[in-house]
Amino acid sequence: MTAPIGLLGGTFDPVHIAHLRTAIVAKEQLGLNEVRLLPNHIPPHRATPDSAPAHRLAMVRLAAAATPGLVADERELTRSTPSYTVDTLAALRAEQGDRPLCFIMGMDSLCSLDKWHRWHELLEYAHLVVSHRPGWKPKLNTRLTALLEHHGTQDRERLHQTPAGHIFLLNNPELEVSSTQIRNSIKAGNNPQYLLPEAVANYIRQQGLYTGTMV
Numbered sequence: 001m002t003a004p005i006g007l008l009g010g011t012f013d014p015v016h017i018a019h020l021r022t023a024i025v026a027k028e029q030l031g032l033n034e035v036r037l038l039p040n041h042i043p044p045h046r047a048t049p050d051s052a053p054a055h056r057l058a059m060v061r062l063a064a065a066a067t068p069g070l071v072a073d074e075r076e077l078t079r080s081t082p083s084y085t086v087d088t089l090a091a092l093r094a095e096q097g098d099r100p101l102c103f104i105m106g107m108d109s110l111c112s113l114d115k116w117h118r119w120h121e122l123l124e125y126a127h128l129v130v131s132h133r134p135g136w137k138p139k140l141n142t143r144l145t146a147l148l149e150h151h152g153t154q155d156r157e158r159l160h161q162t163p164a165g166h167i168f169l170l171n172n173p174e175l176e177v178s179s180t181q182i183r184n185s186i187k188a189g190n191n192p193q194y195l196l197p198e199a200v201a202n203y204i205r206q207q208g209l210y211t212g213t214m215v
């Protein structure tokens, strides 16, 4: 079986170093072929993002172009319905045959997975790879604890041997960075340098994003 494809979905408003380090660590630890960054169009479980989808995609493209092994995937932006992950994974599965798919998410996302649209179908289409995130200890409710007990593995070979169905916890250093923190910092007139790629910081400046005057 060919090496799995990694998928990191997000609002990416803006994309930052913790997203990119998570993608790189997942690629290296799991031997992934590539990691696709998928900006969502209409995030299912949060308020409308500050910046337009085209800006969020442009920033993801700049970040991917600067990072070997990362690729921007704009498929969610072509759908006008809420960006449900199960729909994205079903489309990728139809394209990729039985190639393993690894959907990567932070621990905060795992903690609310049972609120996602058709959440119990996600593992039919992909493995789930979970990164540790500051402030989010694996405190799972009964349903999610059972899911992890049933599907959890720390054997990366199993992610290569089957197309979908396992949950793997990454061994990643925690980075105290969020898009909210960056947006607030820019709004306050502070310098977000080193929290995101230089090209993305330049784009934000050129487009006047997050200053409270333009979106």
Ligand SMILES: Nc1ncnc2c1ncn2[C@@H]1O[C@H](COP(=O)(O)OP(=O)(O)OP(=O)(O)O)[C@@H](O)[C@H]1O
Pocket: 009, 010, 011, 012, 013, 018, 019, 022, 104, 105, 106, 107, 108, 109, 131, 132, 133, 134, 175, 176, 177, 178, 179, 180, 181
């Ligand atoms: N610091 C981090 N460490 C690990 N995972 C992260 C981190 N920041 C974001 N992620 C994960 O990356 C994915 C995309 O996150 P998202 O685009 O919502 O970024 P965010 O920083 O959480 O944004 P916001 O502050 O706007 O909520 C999610 O699965 C999220 O859990």
Ligand SMILES: O=C(O)c1ccc[n+]([C@@H]2O[C@H](COP(=O)([O-])O)[C@@H](O)[C@H]2O)c1
Pocket: 008, 009, 010, 011, 012, 038, 040, 043, 044, 045, 046, 083, 084, 085, 086, 109, 115, 116, 117
């Ligand atoms: O499918 C769902 O119901 C669902 C609910 C919440 C989040 N997601 C996806 O999870 C990823 C991270 O979401 P967010 O809101 O943290 O940027 C992103 O790809 C979202 O589209 C998906």
